[in-house]
Amino acid sequence: MGRPTIKDLASAAGVSVATINRVIGGSGQVKEQTMHRVLEAAEQVGFYGLGALQHRVAAAREKFRFGVVIQSPNKAFSAVVARSLKAAAESHTESQILLQVELLEDLSPEQVSSKMLEISSKVDGITVLAAEHPLVVDAIDRLSSQGLPVVALISSLSAHSQVCYVGLDSWKVGRTAAWAFDHMCKSPGKIGILVGTHRYRCHDLYESGFRSYFRELAAEFTLLEPISTFESDTIARELTETLLREHPDLKGIYVSGGGIGGVLAALRAGNHERKLITVGHDLMETTKSGLLDGTLTMVISHPFQTIANEAIVAMIRARKAGNEMGRYAAVVPFEVYTSENI
Template sequence: MDQRKRPTIKDVAAEAKVSVATVNRVLGGSDAVRQGTRERVMLAAEQIGFYGTGALRSRVAAARPRYKFGFLLHQPGRVFYRNTAEALRAAAQGVVDAEIDVRTEFLDDLSPQNIASRMLALGAECDAIGVVAAVHPLVIQAVDALHARNVPVFALISQISATGQVHYVGLDNWKVGRTAAWVFEHVCQAPGKLGILVGNHRYRCQEMNESGFRSYFREHAPGFTLLEPLPTFESSAIAQEMTEKLLTDNPDLSGLYVAGGGITGAIAALRASGRAGSLVVVGYEMMDVTREALLDGTLTFVIAHPLSRLANEVMAGMVRAVSAPNEGGNVTTILPFDIYTRENI
């Protein structure tokens, strides 16, 4: 096409492989054009520099369905959940067939009573909600109440229901635990004592982490001694205290598995004890503090959620759930986890 000629509606139609009438209907805001066709016409206009691209863009945006999705995440001071929130916002902006308004709340009070209350409040304002929560009758009751109001609930990171009644996007945590165990078997110089930290056993992800961890040793490495897990209650300060206790009570400790919240506290305790680098330590999530701990040898191995992919899957699942509620079906998406050592970051 002559570059000096201003592109016309006919040129847009040819580029998009649609009729001139279709382009005119998109420009006029007609409801008779499918959203996918509108998007194709807009992209074609952008590619050839059509003078009416701005009008097309506004028409396409106005035709998109609008949804409000709410998310309840853990404490705002935890970098992992701030990163999760940012990934969700980015994923919402990348949805091309709907306009998504994301509302995120960070909860300091992780009691079942507060989580259930905030779920119901958020569900009253949103088309669907996502939540990181422990399994508890009050939480399940809130899920049932929201479902009765046709508000889909998605469990993020940790499953709420073992029966698949609640949408879930996250990892296969039993496999995560077995992978962590494999590391200890292959990196420890000899079988020894292993400490375990969990945030709260009511989080199914952490319960499955520990279950998979123990099952691997029963099957492949029975010579290791697995100590009873110590709870951190998702607190960095408590994780630091529990790590200090493990190190004091077990001077012959060979390794530490941080199977739940509090990784920053565990790292701080290891460094303060002077034993950082002498133990095999497996923890979770890639962020500045774990990256530095891998580099200086405090951590041996990190297992992490692929946050961008998780967020994209959540958005796609929520859009499907609210746009076609009568289709039914449970959304369960098991993501591959990322693995980091000092040599691949």
């Protein structure tokens, strides 16, 4: 058999010869879905002009440039989020996505708002992971008035304008953590609560869901007042040592934000005979080692790559829909890990 012709390719793709010519020549409008079908057929039949087709399909993809502003003092967490977003952008086949990623390592709202406004003229939309603050809200409203969409990542943000959200149901995360203590503690007692910072709305909702479960289903437990680690391992270690010293009858610790490394270090150094139930967030090297050596009982984790993929889709949809987008939310199921399934 001779090499496949344009007519053979048209037949394999289920389109006309004229459509094949438009795809190859780059002239005229061809639906993106049709172009991909032609490309797949060319690969199957071994069409001689495969390289040219691949070039045409790649050149025809819509191009978007999105800004990403990540405010998190936890470098390991920020790195995972940024890496996942970059992988999502590179693997997105329907459009060409360019990302400008800005990592902010403190909790200053001035930095977040100024960075969002600074990059706004260079991008088609912004994804932001930030703590709630009037300056951040004002920046979102100003960008929205200019027609620039904003997607809140992992921690929801309030604003007068429409803000999309991609992340977990934080209230359910908190209730799931509470369920773990209720079922794993051999007897009721005191539970210490360490939060990253209440300035992240997701941290506030973790605690709200956590407390609601105990009020409803396990009132015999005593929940200590939450203490902020400010996402710092050093501060978290000191706070954990204080909890262990001042509450010898402590049954468990819930770490609903950054600082888990400091908590685990304090527990390991303490050499306590009693076995504490400890629940933390996000499967990374630190938490994985805690699960493996038994210092950490359970981890509730963001499925980072799934969230990143959803964020890219949300940005594209928001850019195309404009003000018609509404308050779009992509709530992703969270993952639960113990030493037995990592």
